[in-house]
Amino acid sequence: MTMVVGKVLGKTKRPLKVEPILVLVLVIAVSVILTIFWSSRRSKQLPVADTSAKQEREATLSIDGIRMTVMKGGQTAWYMTANHGIYLDNNSKAIFNGITATFITDEGNPVVLTADRATYFSNSNDLEVSGHVVIKNDQYQLETEQLSYDHSHRVLTSNTRVLVKSEGGVVAADAMAYDLRTDQITLKGNIAGTLSEHTVL
Numbered sequence: 001m002t003m004v005v006g007k008v009l010g011k012t013k014r015p016l017k018v019e020p021i022l023v024l025v026l027v028i029a030v031s032v033i034l035t036i037f038w039s040s041r042r043s044k045q046l047p048v049a050d051t052s053a054k055q056e057r058e059a060t061l062s063i064d065g066i067r068m069t070v071m072k073g074g075q076t077a078w079y080m081t082a083n084h085g086i087y088l089d090n091n092s093k094a095i096f097n098g099i100t101a102t103f104i105t106d107e108g109n110p111v112v113l114t115a116d117r118a119t120y121f122s123n124s125n126d127l128e129v130s131g132h133v134v135i136k137n138d139q140y141q142l143e144t145e146q147l148s149y150d151h152s153h154r155v156l157t158s159n160t161r162v163l164v165k166s167e168g169g170v171v172a173a174d175a176m177a178y179d180l181r182t183d184q185i186t187l188k189g190n191i192a193g194t195l196s197e198h199t200v201l
Contacts, residue, residue, distance in 0.1 A: 061087040066096060070125050070151070077125075077151065078103040082118070094120040099129065103149075103156070105183045111137045113156075115147070125151035133158070135178065140185065141165045142176065154180040162187070169194040 062085070069079040083098030096118045103111040116131025127149040135142040135156065144162040149155070156178040164171045164187065174189020 061091065063087075072125075072151070072154075076104055077154070078149075080118075092122050094122070096120060101127070101129075101149075103154075103180050106154075106181045107183060109137065109183060111135060111156075111178070111180065113147075127151075137183070139166055142178070142185070144176075156180065164193075 064084050066082040066085045067079070070077050078101055080096070080099055080101040082096035082100075085094050085096040087094045097116065099113075099115050099118045101113045101115075101118070103113065105111060113129065113133065113135045115129040115133045118127050118129040120127055128146075129149070130146045133144045133147045135147075142158075142162055142164050144158045144160050146160045147156055147158040150157070157176070159175045162173050162176045164173070164176070164185070171187065171191060171193030173187035173191045176188060177186045178184075179186070
């Protein structure tokens with residue numbers, strides 16, 4: 001029995017024939033895997049939202065690991081940290097990446113904002129933020145894609161779709177205004193969602 005099997009195995013020893021199409025598929029698969037691997041590694045090394053090469057060339061100053069504080073009436077109005085920033089137009093404008101800004105209401109409560117990027121105007125201390133914008137206070141979490149901060153009036157406004165989450169429910173609106181002086185949120189446009197009867201916006 002063993003000898004028969006040996007003869008059969010001996011007869012099947014032929015050169016392995018590989019189809020060209022199989023080789024092509026394997027090459028493409030390996031290329032795709034390597035591309036994804038290197039892209040993911042590169043994205044982890046970059047700031048949250050890169051400034052453009054042109055902006056970097058035009059910058060008067062480029063800084064990593066930024067922390068700044070803005071005062072109003074002798075009190076801290078807001079402060080911000082950023083992963084990276086460049087200053088343009090003789091430092092009258094700055095573009096920051098990976099920001100966390102903390103606004104202080106008139107009652108002393110913190111309101112924390114995070115976003116991919118922000119444009120800061122030093123003449124007015126105003127901000128324009130965009131990309132995964134999230135605002136949190138002790139009661140609500142607001143999510144949108146673009147938002148502006150008016151420093152003179154201490155108001156955060158968004159004219160893009162905003163989602164407001166709380167323990168009482170979830171509400172979506174076309175726009176919103178958050179007055180930091182009164183610590184009140186006003187929703188505008190088409191408003192839809194669910195809130196408990198005790199929730200106040």
